[in-house]
Amino acid sequence: MTVVQEQERLQASLLGEEPVREGLVLGNPSVRDVTARIASIVESKITLKYLATLAVTGGMAAWGLFALYYTFTVGIGAWGLNNPVGWGWDITNFVFWIGIGHAGTLISAILFLFHQKWRTAINRSAEAMTIFAVICALTMVLSHTGRPWLFYWLLPYPNQMQMWVNFRSPLAWDVFAVNTYFTVSALFWFVGLIPDLATLRNYVKSDIAKKVYGVLSLGWTGSTRHWHHYEIGYMILAGISTPLVLSVHSVVSFDFTVGILPGWHTTIFPPYFVAGAIFSGFAMVMTLLIITREVLDLKQFITLKHFDNMNKIILATGMMVGYAYAMEMFIAWYSGSDWERWVFINRAMGDYAWAYWTMVVCNVVSPQVYWFKKARRSIPLMFVISIFVNIGMWFERFTIISTTLHHDFLPASWGYYSPTWVEISILIGTFGIFLSLFLLFAKFVPVIAIAEIKSILPGSQPKHHHTPHS
Amino acid sequence: MSTTPVGVIGEFTEVNAAVAAAEKLRDAGYRSWDIHTPYPVHGLDKAMGVKRSILSYFSFAGLVGGLSTAVGLQYWTGAVDYKLNIGGKGFFDWQFSVPIDFELSILGTALLTVAGLFHLCRLPTWYNRYQDDESFKKATDDTFVVTIDSEDDRFSADGTQTMLRQLGAANVHLVTATAE
Numbered sequence: 044m045t046v047v048q049e050q051e052r053l054q055a056s057l058l059g060e061e062p063v064r065e066g067l068v069l070g071n072p073s074v075r076d077v078t079a080r081i082a083s084i085v086e087s088k089i090t091l092k093y094l095a096t097l098a099v100t101g102g103m104a105a106w107g108l109f110a111l112y113y114t115f116t117v118g119i120g121a122w123g124l125n126n127p128v129g130w131g132w133d134i135t136n137f138v139f140w141i142g143i144g145h146a147g148t149l150i151s152a153i154l155f156l157f158h159q160k161w162r163t164a165i166n167r168s169a170e171a172m173t174i175f176a177v178i179c180a181l182t183m184v185l186s187h188t189g190r191p192w193l194f195y196w197l198l199p200y201p202n203q204m205q206m207w208v209n210f211r212s213p214l215a216w217d218v219f220a221v222n223t224y225f226t227v228s229a230l231f232w233f234v235g236l237i238p239d240l241a242t243l244r245n246y247v248k249s250d251i252a253k254k255v256y257g258v259l260s261l262g263w264t265g266s267t268r269h270w271h272h273y274e275i276g277y278m279i280l281a282g283i284s285t286p287l288v289l290s291v292h293s294v295v296s297f298d299f300t301v302g303i304l305p306g307w308h309t310t311i312f313p314p315y316f317v318a319g320a321i322f323s324g325f326a327m328v329m330t331l332l333i334i335t336r337e338v339l340d341l342k343q344f345i346t347l348k349h350f351d352n353m354n355k356i357i358l359a360t361g362m363m364v365g366y367a368y369a370m371e372m373f374i375a376w377y378s379g380s381d382w383e384r385w386v387f388i389n390r391a392m393g394d395y396a397w398a399y400w401t402m403v404v405c406n407v408v409s410p411q412v413y414w415f416k417k418a419r420r421s422i423p424l425m426f427v428i429s430i431f432v433n434i435g436m437w438f439e440r441f442t443i444i445s446t447t448l449h450h451d452f453l454p455a456s457w458g459y460y461s462p463t464w465v466e467i468s469i470l471i472g473t474f475g476i477f478l479s480l481f482l483l484f485a486k487f488v489p490v491i492a493i494a495e496i497k498s499i500l501p502g503s504q505p506k507h508h509h510t511p512h513s
Numbered sequence: 514m515s516t517t518p519v520g521v522i523g524e525f526t527e528v529n530a531a532v533a534a535a536e537k538l539r540d541a542g543y544r545s546w547d548i549h550t551p552y553p554v555h556g557l558d559k560a561m562g563v564k565r566s567i568l569s570y571f572s573f574a575g576l577v578g579g580l581s582t583a584v585g586l587q588y589w590t591g592a593v594d595y596k597l598n599i600g601g602k603g604f605f606d607w608q609f610s611v612p613i614d615f616e617l618s619i620l621g622t623a624l625l626t627v628a629g630l631f632h633l634c635r636l637p638t639w640y641n642r643y644q645d646d647e648s649f650k651k652a653t654d655d656t657f658v659v660t661i662d663s664e665d666d667r668f669s670a671d672g673t674q675t676m677l678r679q680l681g682a683a684n685v686h687l688v689t690a691t692a693e
Contacts, residue, residue, distance in 0.1 A: 074551060074655035199590060207590035211602050216612040223616040227623040234627060237636075242551070242653040261637035265549040265652045267535075269634040271558040272566045276630040279572045280623060287619045294612050497552040497655075504555050505532045 067161055067499060069343045074497050081491050082246040084339055093486065100478040107472005110465045111186055119189045121465045128448045128460035133187040136470055138440040139323070140180035140477075141221065141295055142316075145288055146324025147173025148228060151235070152284035155277075161352055163495040164344045167239075168335060168481075169328050170232040171488070175480040176327070177225045179473040184221070186469065213297035220294035227287055231280045234273075237263050238494040292320040299443065305382040306390065306447035309374065315367035322360035322406070323436035325353055329429035333422060335485055344491050347420045354419040357432065361410035364439075368403065382452070390446040394459055398442045405435025516689040520662040521673045522648045523682030528554060531657035534680040535560035538659070541676070545665040549652035571629025572622050579621020583614040646688055 072080065114121050124131050147169040154162040185191040197218045199208040208215045240260035247253055263269070293313035300312045329350070336345040375387035390399050409431045412418040419425070450457045484490070497503055525531035525548075535548055539562040548557060591597075592604035602609070631637070643649040643660055652658040659682060661673050670687050677685045 078551070078654045199586060205595060206597075207595055209597070209599060210587045210591055210613060211599055211609050213612075216616075219613050219616040223620040226620060230623055230627050234630065238552075238653070245650045245653045258637075258639065261631075262639045262641060263634075263636065263653075264641055264643075264649075265551060265658075266634075267548045267550060267554070267557050267561055268563055270550065270553040271563050272568050272630055272633045274553050275566045275568045276626050279569065279626050283619050283622050283626075286615075290612070290615055290619075294616075297612070494552040498554075503528060503552065505529050505557070 066501075067164065067346065067348065068496065069346055072343065072500070074500060074503060077493060077496050077500070078242060078246060080343070081489050081493050081496075082243055084485075084490065085243055085252075085487060086247060089486070093482070097479060097482050100475050100482060103471050103475025104479050105472075105475070107469050107475055110468035110472060111182075113465055114186060114469070115189075115191065121463065123461055123463045123466060125458050125460060127451045127456050127458055128445060130187075130444050130448060131460055132441070132462045132466040132470060133183055135437065135440045135444055136473060137180050137183040137187065138295055138316075139437050140176045140183060140473060141224075142292060142320035142323045142436065142440075143176040143327045144173040144180070144224070144228070144324060145292060145317070145320035146328050147171070147176075148224075148231075148284050148288040149321050149324070150328070151231060152281040152288065155281040156285060159352075160499050161349055163492055163499055164341075164346075164349055165328065165332060165353075166495070167232075167235065167488075167492045168332060168485070168490050169324075170228065170235065171484045172324075172328060172331060172481065173228050174225070174232060175477050175484075176324075177221070177228060178480070179477050181221065181225065182473060182476070183469075184217075213294070213301045216294050217298055220291045224287060224291045227280070227284060231284055234277060234280065235492060235495075236488065237261060238265065238273075239489040239492060241265065242493050243489065289317055292316045304447050304451075305380065306386040306443070309371065311367055311370055311374070315364070315371075318360050318363035318367065319436060319439060322357060322364055323432060325357050325360065326429040326432035326436070329353055329357070329425060330433065331481060333426050333429070335490060339485065339490065341491065344496060350422070350425060351416070351419045354413045354425060357428075358410050358413040361406055361432070365403075365407035368407065386447060386450075389450060390442060393446065394449065395442060395446045398438050398445070402435050402438040402442055405431040406439065409435070516691050518663045518668075518670050519642050519688045519690045520660050521668075521670070521677060521685065521687055522643065522646055523659045523674075523677035523680075523685040524648050524651065525657040525659065525682055526655070528657065530681045531659075532557055532560045534659065534677075534682065537680055538661070538676075541667065543661060543665055543667055545668075546659065546661040549649065549658040549660065551653055551655055554657070566633065568626065568629050568633060571632075572626045575621040575623070575625025576618050577621075578625070579617040579619070580614055582621065583617035584610060587613060642690070643688055648684055648686070 068077075122131060122133070147166075150162050150169040151166045151173075155166075185194055188194065188197075197208065197215070208218075210216075237260055240256050241263035244253060244256040244260050247256060293316065296312035296316035299307035300309060302308060332345055333350075336342055372387055372391075375383040378384075390396075409428050412424065412428065445460055449460055525534060531548060531550075532554070535557055538546060539560065548561065550557065587610045588605045596604050641649075642662075648656070649658055649660070659677060661668060661677070663670075667673070674685050674687060
């Protein structure tokens with residue numbers, strides 16, 4: 044950047060038009076360039092590499108679906124569950140996937156309310172990730188019921204037994220929380236997509252694509268009168284999604300805390316789960332975006348600045364999670380309850396110590412490199428750390444579930460749980476479903492919010508309007 | 514066969530010019546007109562004289578509906594229709610009803626916000642009188658497209674076009690429909 048450009052930018056920032064920061068979009072594209080660059084991904088030919096990748100992830104999904112079919116025909120006995128460990132990988136995966144989704148809502152809603160402009164390049168893909176992760180979570184929780192075709196028993200509906208759902212149970216709360224989360228995330232995502240689908244409708248060449256995007260865009264014309272309602276609606280959706288995202292993982296944690304088992308019955312669980320969810324979700328966004336940006340060549344829009352910011356959030360939430368681990372230990376000691384103390388000593392030194400220390404190394408130790416700016420901007424390093432965090436957060440849920448269950452109050456019934464091939468296949472399958480959906484999304488839906496990126500380009504907003512905006 | 518005027522279209526590529534034109538058109542007393550933009554332009558709605566959206570009333574109605582459904586459902590099923598003693602817990606207590614009260618309030622708000630948005634923007638409408646106009650299609654790319662409908666009291670095919678040209682619009686032209 045030349046001195047003159049720098050001065051101009053500084054002047055613009057003093058006028059309140061642009062923050063004194065490094066640009067969020069590189070290469071100074073025009074509004075038309077943005078349309079062409081992002082919409083052309085949809086128009087581009089489907090490559091062999093894409094199909095090969097889709098075949099692999101589709102294969103994983105198919106294998107997982109076969110394992111689910113096997114579970115449903117043979118019964119839950121196909122899993123490694125036993126007495127006393129009645130929750131295993133199924134609930135671990137459920138909590139893991141629900142947690143992954145939280146970063147998407149955080150980026151789309153909370154960062155929107157805080158006027159964090161950098162969210163615009165990544166919110167679309169993060170929201171898509173949320174929806175796909177919640178689909179995986181729902182798959183897990185439905186298979187956990189053993190008879191998913193009776194899922195409607197979870198809902199309050201008038202029936203011949205004249206009985207109702209037990210609303211005093213946190214499991215009933217969970218049904219409402221997760222379904223609300225899925226519905227609201229999907230609505231939020233679709234509303235955000237409407238203007239971009241209209242852009243695609245007018246951009247694509249083929250008649251079929253024009254029809255499909257035309258129907259999906261609902262006849263959006265970009266009318267200012269409509270934008271006026273739209274912006275208020277988007278703000279309201281962001282406003283309600285913010286407490287929603289905090290509530291969903293809190294309710295998930297109630298599944299544990301409302302039980303009186305040592306290791307679960309703690310008040311720190313809701314905030315601890317929410318921080319962990321955002322932590323793991325950002326790691327997953329990171330993993331996906333590093334690949335997407337490379338493959339679709341979106342370096343102009345998803346810059347090192349974005350990754351830097353996300354790594355800061357990973358560092359912060361990683362510290363919160365680390366604090367929660369320490370505080371759990373402290374309170375177990377401070378409580379004076381023998382059972383609590385024993386469960387936590389057993390967690391760190393018992394049969395599942397390997398899982399506990401994997402979790403600590405991945406979640407607490409590995410993000411510490413992000414204190415250094417160089418590390419926050421090194422793509423290979425952040426890719427590795429994001430995988431570590433994903434692994435660590437999966438193990439966190441596994442540790443919480445298995446260490447509390449495998450040694451209960453009666454030593455005679457103590458046991459050890461390890462998964463069977465069926466459970467392992469189902470986990471692989473959920474990754475297959477998740478990645479396949481993401482691949483389809485990246486090809487057929489604008490991966491970057493076109494209208495939002497346009498609205499933050501320098502000079503895209505009128506000059507006399509000085510108040511800062513998102 | 515005869516052609517009837519549908520409206521007049523003009524293009525702006527510069528955002529400040531579009532806002533300035535919006536103010537002039539508003540002050541000239543036009544009512545049935547619009548500016549189609551590729552992204553939300555801040556202050557343009559004010560410059561056009563758009564009244565404040567009533568969407569938040571829809572949202573509030575959704576909140577009230579969701580919350581009362583949640584309370585009503587949990588109270589009626591638990592404490593009226595089928596009283597079931599589970600561990601000596603109350604048939605209905607506000608404490609345990611909070612999670613579902615909260616979730617259904619959010620759900621109701623979200624559903625009515627989106628429904629209200631669709632209603633106010635008349636979505637879906639898979640037709641627009643200007644849809645075949647090449648200028649109009651640019652509105653989703655990089656152009657601010659002014660449309661002034663023929664229904665407007667101040668509309669006159671020539672006068673309106675002249676005014677738009679004076680305001681700096683490019684490619685001003687009349688859009689007509691062919692009636693059978």
